[in-house]
Amino acid sequence: MASEVMASSAKAEILRRIRAANGRASSLDAGGVEAEWTSVEREYRRGTSREREAVLELLEDRLRDYDAHVVRVANTGVAATVAKILSGRGKKRMVVPEGVAAEWLPAGFEFVMDAGLSATELDGFDGVMTGSTLAIAETGTVVLQNVAGQGRRAVTLVPDYHLCVVRVQDVVETVPEAMARLQQTAGLTTTFFSGPSATADIEMTRIKGVHGPRFLDVVLVA
Amino acid sequence: MSGVLDPRTSPPFPIVAKTMLGDSQLRKNVRHATDVIQTKRARVVGEMPDWQALREAGRQIRSHTMENLDFYLEELERNCTRAGGVVHWARDAEEARQIVVALVKESGSDEVIKIKSMTTEEIHLNPALEAAGIHPYETDLAELIIQLGEDWPSHIVVPALHKNRQQIREIFQKKMNLPELGERPQDLADAARMFLREKFLRVKTGLSGANFLIAETGGVCIIESEGNGRMCLTLPETLITVAGIDKVLPRYQDLEVVLQLVPRSATGERMNPYNSIWTGVNAKDGPRNFHVVLMDNARTEILADEEARQTLNCVRCGACQNACPVYRQTGGHAYGSVYAGPIGAILTPQLQEMHHAQSLPYASSLCGACYEVCPVKINIPEVLIHLRNKVVEQKGVSAEALAMKMMGMVFMSERRFRAAQRMGRMAEVPLVRKDGQGVGWIGWLPGMLGGWTQVRDLQEMPKETFRDWWEKRGKDGK
Numbered sequence: 001m002a003s004e005v006m007a008s009s010a011k012a013e014i015l016r017r018i019r020a021a022n023g024r025a026s027s028l029d030a031g032g033v034e035a036e037w038t039s040v041e042r043e044y045r046r047g048t049s050r051e052r053e054a055v056l057e058l059l060e061d062r063l064r065d066y067d068a069h070v071v072r073v074a075n076t077g078v079a080a081t082v083a084k085i086l087s088g089r090g091k092k093r094m095v096v097p098e099g100v101a102a103e104w105l106p107a108g109f110e111f112v113m114d115a116g117l118s119a120t121e122l123d124g125f126d127g128v129m130t131g132s133t134l135a136i137a138e139t140g141t142v143v144l145q146n147v148a149g150q151g152r153r154a155v156t157l158v159p160d161y162h163l164c165v166v167r168v169q170d171v172v173e174t175v176p177e178a179m180a181r182l183q184q185t186a187g188l189t190t191t192f193f194s195g196p197s198a199t200a201d202i203e204m205t206r207i208k209g210v211h212g213p214r215f216l217d218v219v220l221v222a
Numbered sequence: 223m224s225g226v227l228d229p230r231t232s233p234p235f236p237i238v239a240k241t242m243l244g245d246s247q248l249r250k251n252v253r254h255a256t257d258v259i260q261t262k263r264a265r266v267v268g269e270m271p272d273w274q275a276l277r278e279a280g281r282q283i284r285s286h287t288m289e290n291l292d293f294y295l296e297e298l299e300r301n302c303t304r305a306g307g308v309v310h311w312a313r314d315a316e317e318a319r320q321i322v323v324a325l326v327k328e329s330g331s332d333e334v335i336k337i338k339s340m341t342t343e344e345i346h347l348n349p350a351l352e353a354a355g356i357h358p359y360e361t362d363l364a365e366l367i368i369q370l371g372e373d374w375p376s377h378i379v380v381p382a383l384h385k386n387r388q389q390i391r392e393i394f395q396k397k398m399n400l401p402e403l404g405e406r407p408q409d410l411a412d413a414a415r416m417f418l419r420e421k422f423l424r425v426k427t428g429l430s431g432a433n434f435l436i437a438e439t440g441g442v443c444i445i446e447s448e449g450n451g452r453m454c455l456t457l458p459e460t461l462i463t464v465a466g467i468d469k470v471l472p473r474y475q476d477l478e479v480v481l482q483l484v485p486r487s488a489t490g491e492r493m494n495p496y497n498s499i500w501t502g503v504n505a506k507d508g509p510r511n512f513h514v515v516l517m518d519n520a521r522t523e524i525l526a527d528e529e530a531r532q533t534l535n536c537v538r539c540g541a542c543q544n545a546c547p548v549y550r551q552t553g554g555h556a557y558g559s560v561y562a563g564p565i566g567a568i569l570t571p572q573l574q575e576m577h578h579a580q581s582l583p584y585a586s587s588l589c590g591a592c593y594e595v596c597p598v599k600i601n602i603p604e605v606l607i608h609l610r611n612k613v614v615e616q617k618g619v620s621a622e623a624l625a626m627k628m629m630g631m632v633f634m635s636e637r638r639f640r641a642a643q644r645m646g647r648m649a650e651v652p653l654v655r656k657d658g659q660g661v662g663w664i665g666w667l668p669g670m671l672g673g674w675t676q677v678r679d680l681q682e683m684p685k686e687t688f689r690d691w692w693e694k695r696g697k698d699g700k
Contacts, residue, residue: 011311014467017522018292021531028293036290037472040282043275044479062492116506119423119457139485139493152507153456153498157449175493179478186439186474187305189507192481192497197449200489201364201380202387202407203251204258210363210411211418212449212496 046180048173055137055173059166060220062140066195067208068216078165078221079106082129085217091126091161097151100131104165114155122154127161128213133190134170136178141194142166142218143178145185153191162196162213167221226346227374229574232558234581236676239556248384252376252553255383256544262490263541263595270486279479280598284535287472288525294437294470295516301440302514305502312517315345321515322347322429322462323354329460329511331356331427337444337451338362339431340378340538341464343560344573345519347429358429359421361450363414370397376554376562379488379540384553418450428458428509432465433537434480435514438473441501442514445484445494455498461509467516468534480537483597488539524572529608533568535598540565542592542602548585557582564592568605576612583609621670640689647683654682 019025048055060070073081083106086094093110095117105111112125122128131149135142142164144150156162172178182190197212208214232238242248267273287294299309310325312318326334334351336342336358348369351358360369364382368375371393375381382390391405394413403413430451434443442463444451455461471480477499485494503512525531543549543563554562558579559570567582583606592602632638654662662682667675674680 010313010317013313014311014516014518014522015292015295017518018295018467018525021522021526022289022291027296028290030293033290033293033472036286040279040286041275042279042479044272044279044482046478066495123419123423136493141493146504146507153452154507157452157456175482176478179475179481183474186436186441187501189501189504190497190499191452192493192499194491194493194495196495197447198495199363199411199448201362201367201382202390202410204255204380204383205407207407207411210415210448210450211361211422211453 044176045174046176048177050173056168056171056220058173059135059137059140059171062137063195063218066140066198066216068140068195068218070218070220072220072222074222078104078219081219082106082163083108085163085219086127089127089161089215089217093126094163095122095125095128095155095159097130097149097155099148099151100129101149101165104129104131114151117155119154119158122158125159127163127215128156128159129163130156130165132164132166132170133185134172134178134181135166136175137171137173139175139194141178141192143182144191144193145182145188146190147185147188153189156191156193157212160209160213161215161217163217163219165219165221171220226349227343227555227558227560228346229559229570229579232579235556235558235579235585236581236673238558239552239585240676242552242556245553247386248553249551251384251386253550255377255380256550259380259490259544263486263544264490266486266490266492269492270482276479276482277597277599280483280537281535283471283476283479284537284598285532287470288468288531288534290472291467291470291525294472295467297437298435298440298470299516301438302502303440305440307440307502307512307514310513310515312515312519314519315517318345318464318515318517318519319347319350322464323350323356325460325462325513326351326356326427326429327354329427331425331460333357333359333421333425334427334429334462335359335361335421335425335454335458336365336428337430337446337454338365338381339429339464340375340560341431341466341517342429343375345464345517347464359418359425361418361422361454362446363411363448363450366414366418367393370394374555375560377540377543378538378561378563378565379543384555418453422450422453422457426459428454428461430454430461430463432463432469432514433484434477435465435470436474436477436499436501437470439501441474441499443471443477444498445481445488445496446498447489447495449496452496452498455500456508458509460511460513462513462515464515464517466521467518468521468536484537484539487537487541487595487597520573520575523575527572527608530568530572530605532600533565533572533605535600536565536569537598538565539597541595541597545591545595547587547589547591557585564602564606565600568602568609571609571613576609576616580613580616583607583613625670640687643683643687647685650682 196216367382376384433445549563557566571579653664664680
């Protein structure tokens, strides 16, 4: 009880100090704040400026710049491409989130559906394969959300290898276009990743892979 | 005491800076690191045709937020609570520490995994946790180097940039018990991965700061590189996020501005490897208990100062540090605070309510490089000058002011001026040292005048004054 009183008085005190600093005695009306927010000048680029093909090439280029391996395939060729990539990397046992497209999964590999696996169990897989919500060409970024085919954040975090499928219709050129698409699902847990895990803490040398997946393959599906 | 840089106990900047200038290894490491980041930054900023428009939008969003801060904090609390989070309010560092320690104890853990957070460094959270019998594990590579090396952070973004690979290797060999450890950066990163993975999979309580809080959704955004952040945010059962009240953004959409400005400014990347955004708790993804501690700790004092409040717009990218000629020579420790460089020079004294760190507003050449690179256009030189005024006002009539008055009297009379010049030439004799070119320099002046020579050398007085020369010339001409 005493701590609750203290907590509420801390809040009241901080809000009082802010209002005093801003020369006001009471709280603001939402309409006024909204109008002020709307008047912020946004003269930066908010749409696409390149041809579609150039946007896709830009994404491939920026992903490769971040040490990701990128392959572009037709819609019907995903499973075959996945099989080729996994064989090439020597990966056999992969975890996948619920709802991942069945036609993407080739025969001859073990795909285990995540149904709340523990972190230690996730650590035992060769890698993870997921879909994606969207990708941003200009920054080489892929966005995942907790929806079917993309799953929990831990699943794409603990395994050492990530194979991610991106559909070309989900590729945008700029960050503002991406945020506009994400606005509808702003409450979902969301992860942006740009290349594999990396650090530059030692003499500013970019080192691939510290704690997240150290290897990233992206399959871009037309 | 290791791990704590406290403005209340640190010696003034010029004193520590002088020592740091003698550490050539540190200066070499800092110069190398800042050169690399600056080159990368210039390249990726140059790619953006709308960079100035982004900066302007960033500045306007931040200023608008500060003007309506109470509104947005309440909106944030409402939305975070609705999503299953618990919001706590802390007036100062002490209150924030008490709340966090109590929450960790409540989580049933005597260990926490921690993401790099300058806010927790600001409030000296680690010593407080340890005093309560809780062991914090720093999981950011640089913070791990600092923690194991019993060192202090020296940069907002890359806290261990003052250490080179040999020094890091020695720390890891000793503290991780790895005598055979190689010295390639990859070997060192692999060692950290091995060392921390067991902790990530085991420890049940996570502790983070926040890059941004989103009022519209009640969400939190964390920007990082290594994935250690994601480990701390998603694997534990309990997550505690400590954030200054200045970290709030009005809308989800505003991320489109800061997510373009911050990575390019901070590390010279088009986008950092990982951004995590979450709201409250999600039954199937991440911690089951989530707490946000909103901390004032003198931020409302800064807000109340009309000319200095733009300090609160800071997004902690560290670009001003990398660009600063003073920081590049001294490194971060000279600033006596976890916030070093130009932003530290204005932020630290204000966080101390101008009672400590009064030398920091002077730790600048006012060259303006910091203003030029600031992604939200904080006019740091303007704030530095404003704070210098405040320092002078606080000190009242000082010996310095008295000396200036005397100087004024000397300058008003030719007789007194000539006498002073003669006296000066006699008095300086024991202090002058000749350099290689035979020019005399004074590197140390006694008493109060020492303040001048602490940061610069003074050339000896000419043997003959202009007036003497002019008069002599006239006579010889006849």
